[in-house]
Amino acid sequence: MARRSRRRRDERPGPSGFLVVDKPSGGTSHDVVDAARRWLGTRRVGHLGTLDPLATGVLPLAVRDATKLIPFVEPGPKVYAGTIRLGAATDTYDAEGRVVRRHEGPLPDAERVREVLADFVGDIEQLPPMYSSVKHAGEPLHRLARRGEEVEREPRKVRIHSLELLDYDPPELGIRVSCSPGTYVRTLAEDLGVRLGCGAHLAGLRRSQSGPFTLDQARPLEELARAAEEGRCEAHLLSPVEVLGYPTVSLAEDDLRRVAHGAEVDAPPVAGSPPIGSRVAGLDPSGNLFAVLELRPDRRLYPLRVLGSLAPQGSL
Numbered sequence: 001m002a003r004r005s006r007r008r009r010d011e012r013p014g015p016s017g018f019l020v021v022d023k024p025s026g027g028t029s030h031d032v033v034d035a036a037r038r039w040l041g042t043r044r045v046g047h048l049g050t051l052d053p054l055a056t057g058v059l060p061l062a063v064r065d066a067t068k069l070i071p072f073v074e075p076g077p078k079v080y081a082g083t084i085r086l087g088a089a090t091d092t093y094d095a096e097g098r099v100v101r102r103h104e105g106p107l108p109d110a111e112r113v114r115e116v117l118a119d120f121v122g123d124i125e126q127l128p129p130m131y132s133s134v135k136h137a138g139e140p141l142h143r144l145a146r147r148g149e150e151v152e153r154e155p156r157k158v159r160i161h162s163l164e165l166l167d168y169d170p171p172e173l174g175i176r177v178s179c180s181p182g183t184y185v186r187t188l189a190e191d192l193g194v195r196l197g198c199g200a201h202l203a204g205l206r207r208s209q210s211g212p213f214t215l216d217q218a219r220p221l222e223e224l225a226r227a228a229e230e231g232r233c234e235a236h237l238l239s240p241v242e243v244l245g246y247p248t249v250s251l252a253e254d255d256l257r258r259v260a261h262g263a264e265v266d267a268p269p270v271a272g273s274p275p276i277g278s279r280v281a282g283l284d285p286s287g288n289l290f291a292v293l294e295l296r297p298d299r300r301l302y303p304l305r306v307l308g309s310l311a312p313q314g315s316l
Helices: 003-011 029-040 062-071 111-118 141-146 187-196 221-229 240-244 252-258
Strands: 018-024 045-047 056-064 080-087 086-088 099-102 124-125 158-170 172-179 200-210 248-250 281-282 289-295 300-306
Touching: 018 029, 018 062, 018 221, 018 240, 029 045, 045 252, 056 062, 062 240, 062 300, 080 187, 099 289, 111 187, 124 187, 158 289, 172 187, 172 300, 187 200, 240 281, 240 289, 252 289, 252 300, 281 300
Parallel strands: 056 200, 086 200, 248 281
Antiparallel strands: 018 056, 045 056, 080 172, 080 200, 086 099, 124 158, 158 172, 281 289, 289 300
16 A cells, blocks of 8 residues: 555656657667656556567657557558568577578579569468567567577468568668558568578668657657656657547536546537547547547447546647
8 A cells, every 4th residue: 555655656747648759779668668757757658569679760658648548549550661681590580689590592683572572462471479579378478489498379460561672782671561560570571581592580670650650750769868857758748639530529517527427428519520430539628638439329429438638738
């Protein structure tokens, strides 16, 4: 009980929203989460999909009550620019791993590389790498891999929306890939090497988009750290209303009370006249997000998630 009270005292009040970090290479996504907790004075920070230590780019974080909205954020495609090095396969499928196979012969030409890349576009199955956070019997695979263990993994279906060859200077090739959440670009590099017969691994990766979050919204760690020192870190939060992109409806005081108790309300005019079944952002009189609602067939709004006012002030 004392521990819980102390934790609450340590929480600094402030606005909620989404913070997009331009993750540098080398650190883990959890390192970034820990840094954001220090900057913002709250333990309530969660990520919307990790990046490997090698990877850089868009890492979206949910802050304070926005953590409750993570299931409502449109997953959308993820877009990466990557460098694949042909001629060597590693145990982690990337440049941080140990080389397990080398190819001494000639490397394929650009036409052959482009031809094989095209075969990956569409719905494909991937085997999660052993060095990943996927769990086996409750334990992350990467822990088993570091103990020298390898276990059976179930292949997963993912979708490659597009896969372009940007440049080819053997042994390295540059790609741009748009894919579904859950896709391992490391596995794509490994599978490409197998198909080409020369082995390959991922040498570099930068994410430019993750669902609704883009690189132009992302801020480097150094910039955010300086902003935190100056008390300006919250200014970089994106409002939940902006991120969710739902049609909005303004709720009267009586409706706010009903929604707060989990009761449905008559639908006032909704921006954009959405169809039945749509999710709607219910706003309080200040224009802040109060609840995520669903428009039911009887034209009533049913609360799916009640949060109270959590949008950053001045962001709407």
